[in-house]
Amino acid sequence: MIIHFxxxxxxxxxxxxxIMYIGKGNVIIGISSSDMNLTDEDMLNMAKNIFDRYxxxxxxxx
Amino acid sequence: MPTNLIPAxxxxxxxxxxxxxxxxxxxxxxxxxxxxxxxxxxxKFDRIANLDEKLAYAAAIEGHAVxxxxxxxxxxxxxxxxxxxxxxxxxxxxxxxxxLLEIIKNINNVQDEKRYLEGQKFIQxxxxxxxxxxxxxxxxxxxxxxxxxFHPETYSPxxxxxxxxxxxxxxxxxxxxxxDWNSENTEIGEMTLRSLLMALDKNDCEEMxxxxxxxxxxxxxxxxxxxxxxxxxxxxLKDNLFINKGVKLLGQRVQKMFEALQGSAIVSLQDFLMxxxxxxxxxxxxxxxxx
Numbered sequence: 612m613i614i615h616f617x618x619x620x621x622x623x624x625x626x627x628x629x630i631m632y633i634g635k636g637n638v639i640i641g642i643s644s645s646d647m648n649l650t651d652e653d654m655l656n657m658a659k660n661i662f663d664r665y666x667x668x669x670x671x672x673x
Numbered sequence: 674m675p676t677n678l679i680p681a682x683x684x685x686x687x688x689x690x691x692x693x694x695x696x697x698x699x700x701x702x703x704x705x706x707x708x709x710x711x712x713x714x715x716x717k718f719d720r721i722a723n724l725d726e727k728l729a730y731a732a733a734i735e736g737h738a739v740x741x742x743x744x745x746x747x748x749x750x751x752x753x754x755x756x757x758x759x760x761x762x763x764x765x766x767x768x769x770x771x772x773l774l775e776i777i778k779n780i781n782n783v784q785d786e787k788r789y790l791e792g793q794k795f796i797q798x799x800x801x802x803x804x805x806x807x808x809x810x811x812x813x814x815x816x817x818x819x820x821x822x823f824h825p826e827t828y829s830p831x832x833x834x835x836x837x838x839x840x841x842x843x844x845x846x847x848x849x850x851x852x853d854w855n856s857e858n859t860e861i862g863e864m865t866l867r868s869l870l871m872a873l874d875k876n877d878c879e880e881m882x883x884x885x886x887x888x889x890x891x892x893x894x895x896x897x898x899x900x901x902x903x904x905x906x907x908x909x910l911k912d913n914l915f916i917n918k919g920v921k922l923l924g925q926r927v928q929k930m931f932e933a934l935q936g937s938a939i940v941s942l943q944d945f946l947m948x949x950x951x952x953x954x955x956x957x958x959x960x961x962x963x964x
Contacts, residue, residue, distance in 0.1 A: 629960050630927055630960070631958065631959070631960045632920045632923045632924055632958065632959050633920070633955045633957075633958040634916040634917065634919060634920040634955060634956050634957040634958065635916070635955045635956050636913055636916065636956070637886075637909060637910040637911070637912060637913045637915075637916065638907060638908070638909055638910070639907070639908040639910065639916065639919050639920055639923060640905065640906070640907055640908075641904075641905065641906040641907075641908070641923060642903075642904070642905050642906075643903075643904050644902065644903045644904070645900055645901065645902045645903075646898070646900040646901045646902070647901055647902070647903055649903075651960070657845055657905065660844050660845070661841050661842065661845075661905065661907060664840060664841045664842075664843065664844070665838075665841060665907070665909075667840075668836060668838065668840060668841070672836060
C-alpha cells in the first residue's frame with residue numbers, strides 16, 4: 612500500500628506504475644495511476660495531451 | 674458536555690482547572706452559530722456545489738464563531754483558556770506514534786485549522802474595516818474562494834469570470850468514458866492546496882502557494898475495481914521562472930510523505946526511486962517509481 616498524491620491512501624498492486632511531475636513553461640502536470648496497466652510512455656503521452664489542450668485553451672483566450 | 678472532550682484535553686495536557694472556562698467559551702462559540710442561524714440563510718450552504726466555495730463559506734462561519742469567542746474571552750479575562758482552546762484547534766496539537774495516522778491527521782487538521790483560525794483572521798480584518806455591520810453583510814454574502822480567506826482584502830461575494838480548465842482532461846475522460854468509470858474534474862482552491870502540500874516545510878509550502886495561479890484536478894476510478902485509478906493534476910504557475918523549483922517541491926512532497934511512512938506498522942511501503950524523466954520535452958520532470 613502506498614500513498615498517491617491527490618488521493619492519499621491507495622493500494623498499488625502493480626509495481627510498474629509511477630508518479631510523475633512534468634513542468635513546461637508555467638504548467639506542471641502531475642500524473643499517477645494504480646492498476647491501470649499504464650507504461651511510462653502512456654503517462655507521458657497523457658501529459659503531452661494535457662499540455663496541448665492547455666495551449667489550445669490559451670490560444671482561444673487571445 | 675461532549676464526552677470526548679475530557680480525554681482530548683488530557684491528551685493535550687490541558688490543565689483541568691481550565692475546563693469550566695473552556696466550556697464557557699465553547700458555549701459562546703456554539704451560541705454564535707445559533708445566532709448566525711437566525712440571521713443568515715444557512716440553506717445557501719447546502720446549495721453550493723463548488724468545494725472551494727463551500728470551504729470558504731464554512732471558514733467565514735467558523736471564523737466568526739472563533740472571533741466572538743475571542744471577544745468574550747478578552748471581556749471575561751479568560752485569555753489563557755482561550756489560548757488552550759485555540760491550541761486544541763491547531764494542527765500540531767496531537768502527535769500520533771503511527772506515521773500513517775499522523776499523516777492523515779495532518780491533512781485533515783491543516784484544513785480544520787485553516788477553517789477556524791484563518792477564518793477568524795478574515796473576520797477580524799473585516800470587523801476592523803467596517804464593524805459588525807460589515808461582518809454580518811459578509812456572512813449573508815460569503816466569500817466564494819478560500820484564497821479570499823487567506824487574503825481578506827480580496828473578498829468578493831461573486832465568482833469572477835475565469836478560464837474554465839475542465840477541458841484539459843477531455844481526451845483522457847473520453848478514453849475512459851462509460852458507466853463503469855467514475856470521474857471528477859474540479860478546481861482545487863488555496864485551502865485544499867495547502868493541505869495537499871502539508872508535507873513540505875512551511876517556507877516551501879508558502880513559496881509554492883504564492884507562485885500558483887490555478888490548480889485543476891482530475892480523478893478517475895473504476896466502479897467495480899477500487900484499485901484501478903488515475904489521477905492527474907495541472908498546476909498553473911504565475912511565472913515560468915518557478916517551473917523547476919515547483920516540480921522539485923512537488924516531488925519532494927511525495928518523497929517526504931513516503932519517508933514519513935517508513936516506520937509505519939499499518940502500511941508496508943515499497944522502496945521507491947526518484948529520478949529525472951528522460952526523453953521528454955520539458956523544462957523539468959521527476960518520476961517516483963517503485964522498486
